[in-house]
Amino acid sequence: MSGAVRTVVLAVVSCFAWAAVAAQVPSFREVTGHASGERVTQHHEMVRYLERLAATSPRVTMERQGETWEGRALVYAIVTTPANHARLAAIRENAQRLGDPRRTTAAEAASIIGEGHPVIVWFGGSIHGFELSGSEGALKLLEHLATRDDAPTREALERTVVLIDPMLNPDGRDAFAHLNHESIGETPNPKPQDWANDFTRWQSIKFRTGHYYFDTNRDWFAHTQRETRARIPTLLAWRPQVVVDMHEMGSDVEFYFDPAGEPYGPYYPAYARRWHTRFGAAYAAAFDNAGFEYMTRERYNYFYPGYTTSYGSYTGGIGMLYEQGSSRGLALERPDASIRTLSDALEQQYTAAWAAVQLAAGEREALLREYYEGHVDAIEDGRSGAAGRRYLIAAEGDPSLVAELVNLLTRNGIEVDRLTESVRLSNVRDRTGQSIGQRAFSAGTFVVDAAQPRNRLTRALLEPSVPLPEGFLEYARSRVDRGENPRFYDITAWSLPLLFNVGAYSSADARSVQTERVTAGARVASTPVERAGYAYLFDGSQAAALSALYHLKARGHRASVTLKATRIGGRDVASGTVVVRIGQNDETVHDAVRELAARFGVGVRAVATGLSAEGFPALGSADVIPVKVPNIAMLAEDPIQGYSFGWAWYTLDRQYEIPTTVVRVRSVQTTDLSRFNVLIVPEASASALSGALGDEGVARLTRWVRDGGTLVTIGRATDFAREHLEQLALRSWYDNEDAEKAQRFDVPGAILRAELDPGIWMAAGYGSTELPVLVNSERIYLEPAEPPASARRIVARYGTDNLNLAGHAWPETLERLPGAVFAYDARIGRGRVVVFAEDVNFRAYWRGANRLFLNAVILGPSAP
Numbered sequence: 115m116s117g118a119v120r121t122v123v124l125a126v127v128s129c130f131a132w133a134a135v136a137a138q139v140p141s142f143r144e145v146t147g148h149a150s151g152e153r154v155t156q157h158h159e160m161v162r163y164l165e166r167l168a169a170t171s172p173r174v175t176m177e178r179q180g181e182t183w184e185g186r187a188l189v190y191a192i193v194t195t196p197a198n199h200a201r202l203a204a205i206r207e208n209a210q211r212l213g214d215p216r217r218t219t220a221a222e223a224a225s226i227i228g229e230g231h232p233v234i235v236w237f238g239g240s241i242h243g244f245e246l247s248g249s250e251g252a253l254k255l256l257e258h259l260a261t262r263d264d265a266p267t268r269e270a271l272e273r274t275v276v277l278i279d280p281m282l283n284p285d286g287r288d289a290f291a292h293l294n295h296e297s298i299g300e301t302p303n304p305k306p307q308d309w310a311n312d313f314t315r316w317q318s319i320k321f322r323t324g325h326y327y328f329d330t331n332r333d334w335f336a337h338t339q340r341e342t343r344a345r346i347p348t349l350l351a352w353r354p355q356v357v358v359d360m361h362e363m364g365s366d367v368e369f370y371f372d373p374a375g376e377p378y379g380p381y382y383p384a385y386a387r388r389w390h391t392r393f394g395a396a397y398a399a400a401f402d403n404a405g406f407e408y409m410t411r412e413r414y415n416y417f418y419p420g421y422t423t424s425y426g427s428y429t430g431g432i433g434m435l436y437e438q439g440s441s442r443g444l445a446l447e448r449p450d451a452s453i454r455t456l457s458d459a460l461e462q463q464y465t466a467a468w469a470a471v472q473l474a475a476g477e478r479e480a481l482l483r484e485y486y487e488g489h490v491d492a493i494e495d496g497r498s499g500a501a502g503r504r505y506l507i508a509a510e511g512d513p514s515l516v517a518e519l520v521n522l523l524t525r526n527g528i529e530v531d532r533l534t535e536s537v538r539l540s541n542v543r544d545r546t547g548q549s550i551g552q553r554a555f556s557a558g559t560f561v562v563d564a565a566q567p568r569n570r571l572t573r574a575l576l577e578p579s580v581p582l583p584e585g586f587l588e589y590a591r592s593r594v595d596r597g598e599n600p601r602f603y604d605i606t607a608w609s610l611p612l613l614f615n616v617g618a619y620s621s622a623d624a625r626s627v628q629t630e631r632v633t634a635g636a637r638v639a640s641t642p643v644e645r646a647g648y649a650y651l652f653d654g655s656q657a658a659a660l661s662a663l664y665h666l667k668a669r670g671h672r673a674s675v676t677l678k679a680t681r682i683g684g685r686d687v688a689s690g691t692v693v694v695r696i697g698q699n700d701e702t703v704h705d706a707v708r709e710l711a712a713r714f715g716v717g718v719r720a721v722a723t724g725l726s727a728e729g730f731p732a733l734g735s736a737d738v739i740p741v742k743v744p745n746i747a748m749l750a751e752d753p754i755q756g757y758s759f760g761w762a763w764y765t766l767d768r769q770y771e772i773p774t775t776v777v778r779v780r781s782v783q784t785t786d787l788s789r790f791n792v793l794i795v796p797e798a799s800a801s802a803l804s805g806a807l808g809d810e811g812v813a814r815l816t817r818w819v820r821d822g823g824t825l826v827t828i829g830r831a832t833d834f835a836r837e838h839l840e841q842l843a844l845r846s847w848y849d850n851e852d853a854e855k856a857q858r859f860d861v862p863g864a865i866l867r868a869e870l871d872p873g874i875w876m877a878a879g880y881g882s883t884e885l886p887v888l889v890n891s892e893r894i895y896l897e898p899a900e901p902p903a904s905a906r907r908i909v910a911r912y913g914t915d916n917l918n919l920a921g922h923a924w925p926e927t928l929e930r931l932p933g934a935v936f937a938y939d940a941r942i943g944r945g946r947v948v949v950f951a952e953d954v955n956f957r958a959y960w961r962g963a964n965r966l967f968l969n970a971v972i973l974g975p976s977a978p
Contacts, residue, residue, distance in 0.1 A: 319760075
C-alpha cells in the first residue's frame with residue numbers, strides 16, 4: 115500500500131471512528147426531555163446531561179469543583195479529543211510552564227507550542243441567574259463538540275481543550291426557573307406584563323445573584339462567596355488562554371462582543387487587547403454570515419478587575435464578554451413589537467462561542483506564543499516598572515485582616531513571601547502612595563515581589579490608586595454636565611490594603627532581602643491560653659473579638675468591653691478588648707474562652723489583676739462597659755435594596771457567625787419588635803420604605819427606639835431615619851438654602867479619608883483615627899445646626915486634608931465633603947439610632963469598616 119493510499123485509508127477510518135463516537139452520544143433533548151430553548155434548563159438537568167456525556171463520549175469528562183451555598187454541585191465539562199484526554203496532566207503542566215517564563219525559556223516554550231500543545235478555552239454561562247441564554251448557549255456548544263464529526267469540529271477538538279462551566283450561578287438560576295415553570299401556560303406569553311416575565315425589584319436581585327444576594331461577577335478577586343472560591347482552583351490549575359463570560363442585558367439592545375469601550379485599566383495586558391480585536395473580527399464574520407445584529411466597542415469596559423472577563427485577563431489569559439439582549443423568560447415582546455425568544459438568544463450565544471473555539475484552534479501557535487510573551491512582559495515590568503519592585507504588608511491594623519489579605523493574595527495565585535530578617539528599604543511609599551523615604555521592616559513582614567507571572571493582578575490589587583485616563587474623564591464630565599450617565603461602569607477604587615485598613619507599603623529599592631515563601635497560609639500568631647486568675651482579655655484590635663463576645667453572651671456568660679485603651683500587668687490593652695472576669699462566671703467559662711479563641715482566631719491573654727498602670731483605666735472603670743445579649747433583626751424584601759441586605763446578612767452570618775432574624779418589611783406592623791434590641795435597615799429609598807411600612811409601622815419603629823431599641827441604618831436608609839424619626843437632627847447638605855438647586859455629583863466608588871473620634875464608643879478597636887472609607891453615592895450629611903448635644907455624636911467625619919485616597923471624585927464633591935458626617939450616633943429616649951452615610955458592608959470586601967458595623971450592632975444596646 116502506497117503512502118498516499120494509506121493516508122486516505124487512515125483518514126476514512128478516522129472519519130468513521132469520529133462518526134461512531136458521535137452516534138453513541140445522546141442528544142440534549144434525549145437527556146433533559148426538551149430541546150434547547152423550549153424550557154429553562156434547571157441545574158439538575160444540566161448535571162444529568164454532563165454526566166451522560168461523560169459516560170458515553172470519549173471526548174467529554176466532568177469535574178466537580180464544589181457546591182453552592184444551597185448545596186448544588188458546581189461542575190464543568192472538559193471537551194477535547196480522546197488523545198488529548200489521555201495527556202491532560204501533561205497539558206495542564208505545560209500550561210503552567212507557558213505561564214511562568216522564570217522556569218521556561220523561550221526555546222522551551224517554542225518546543226511546547228511546536229509539539230502541539232492545545233489552547234485552553236474556558237466558557238462560563240450565566241453568572242447572573244436570570245440571564246438564561248448564556249447557560250443554554252454553552253450547553254448547545256457542548257452538544258456540538260460532543261456529537262458532531264465534521265472536519266471543523268475535529269480540528270477544533272484536536273487543537274483545543276474546551277472547559278465549559280454551563281451554570282456559574284445555579285442557585286439564582288433555579289430560583290428563576292421555578293418561577294418561570296410555575297407561570298407559563300401552554301404557549302409562552304411574550305407580553306412584558308405576563309407574570310412569567312414580570313417580577314419585583316427584590317426578585318430581580320434574587321434571581322441575578324446567589325444565596326446571599328451577591329453579584330458574583332464582582333467577586334473574582336475577593337472570593338467572598340463559596341461559588342467563587344470553588345472555581346479559582348480550576349482556573350489556577352488550567353491557566354486558560356481564553357476566558358469567555360456569557361451574559362445577558364436589556365431586551366431592547368443587540369448582542370455585544372469585544373473589543374470593549376474605554377477605559378481599560380493601565381495594568382491590563384496589552385496582548386489581551388490585541389486579541390480582542392482578532393476575536394471581534396471573527397465574531398463579526400460569524401454574525402454577518404448568520405444575519406444577526408450586534409454591537410461592539412461600546413457600553414462595557416475593562417477597568418474594574420473583579421469581573422469574570424477582566425479577571426481572566428489580569429490572571430494571564432484573554433478575557434472576553436458576550437452580552438445578549440434578554441428574552442427574560444422563554445419569549446419577550448420588545449419595544450418595537452418584535453419578539454425575542456430564548457431559542458433566538460441562545461443561538462447567538464452559541465454562534466459566538468463556536469466562532470471563539472474555531473479562532474483559538476486556527477490561531478493556536480500565535481495565541482500561545484503571545485500568551486507566553488505576555489508573561490515575559492509582566493515579569494519585566496515587575497523588575498523595572500515605575501510602580502515599584504515589591505509590595506510589603508506589615509503587622510499594622512487588625513491581625514486577622516492582615517492574615518486574611520495575605521491568604522486572599524495567595525488564593526489568587528499571587529506569590530507572597532515573608533521576611534526572615536529585618537531590613538531597611540529606601541524609596542518607600544505608604545498605602546496611599548505618598549513617599550516616606552526610608553523605612554525599616556521587621557522580620558515577619560509579608561513581601562510581594564512584582565516580578566512574577568501575576569504581576570498585572572498584583573499591581574491592580576495592591577497599588578493605592580488605579581488612574582483613569584484623562585480622555586475618559588473629559589468624556590464622563592461632558593456627560594455629567596448634560597445630565598447623562600457618565601459611564602463609570604463600576605467603582606473606581608479597590609486597593610485591598612485600604613479596604614482592609616492594614617499597613618501596606620511599596621518600594622522601588624532593588625536590594626536583596628531574606629524571605630521564605632508563604633505556602634500554608636498566613637495565621638494570627640497565637641500562644642496557649644493560660645488559666646486566668648482574674649480575667650481573660652480577647653484582643654480588642656481584632657474585629658472577631660466581638661464574635662467571641664456574642665457567643666459568650668449567648669451561652670450565658672458575663673463579659674464587658676473596654677471603650678478606651680489601657681495597660682494591665684505592664685502590657686498594652688487595646689480599646690474594644692473583651693473582658694471576661696472569672697469571678698462573674700462559672701467554671702465552664704475557661705473551656706468556652708479557649709474554644710472561641712480557636713474558633714475565631716482571636717488572641718487571648720490571661721491576667722491576674724484588674725489594676726491598671728497609672729493614667730490608664732482599671733478593668734472596673736466606667737470605660738469598661740458590661741454587654742447585654744444583642745438580639746438582632748434585619749429588614750428584608752421590597753423596598754430594601756437586595757445587595758445591601760445580602761452584604762449585611764453575609765457579614766454577620768458567615769464572616770463573623772452572628773445570627774440575625776430576617777424580618778419582612780410588610781411584617782413590621784404585626785411583629786412584636788420588643789423581642790429584639792437591634793434592628794438593621796439596609797439601603798432603601800426613604801419614601802418607598804415609609805410607604806411600605808405605613809403610618810403604623812413607622813410609629814411602631816419610633817416607639818421601639820424610644821423604648822430602648824438600637825436602630826442601625828445603612829446608606830439611603832439614613833434618609834428614612836432623618837425624615838421619619840423624631841429627634842434625629844442630622845441634615846443633608848442639599849437642604850441648605852444655597853444648595854437646594856446645586857447639581858449632584860455621584861462619587862463612583864472612590865476611597866476617601868475619614869477621621870474617627872476616639873472618645874466615642876463606636877471607635878473602640880481602632881488603633882488609628884484615620885479610616886479609609888468607600889464612597890459610592892452623592893450623599894452629604896451635616897451635623898445638627900444647633901450646638902452639639904451629648905445625645906448626638908459624630909463618630910466619623912470626612913477628612914479636611916488629603917481627602918481622596920484612591921479612585922475618582924469630582925472637584926465639586928471634594929469641596930463639599932470635608933468635615934461632613936460619615937457615621938453618627940444619636941440617643942433618642944432610652945434607645946439610639948446609628949447611621950452610616952455609605953454601605954459599610956460593601957461586597958463584603960470592605961473589611962476595614964467591619965468593626966464600626968459590629969460595634970453598632972453588638973455594643974449598641976449597651977453603649978453609653
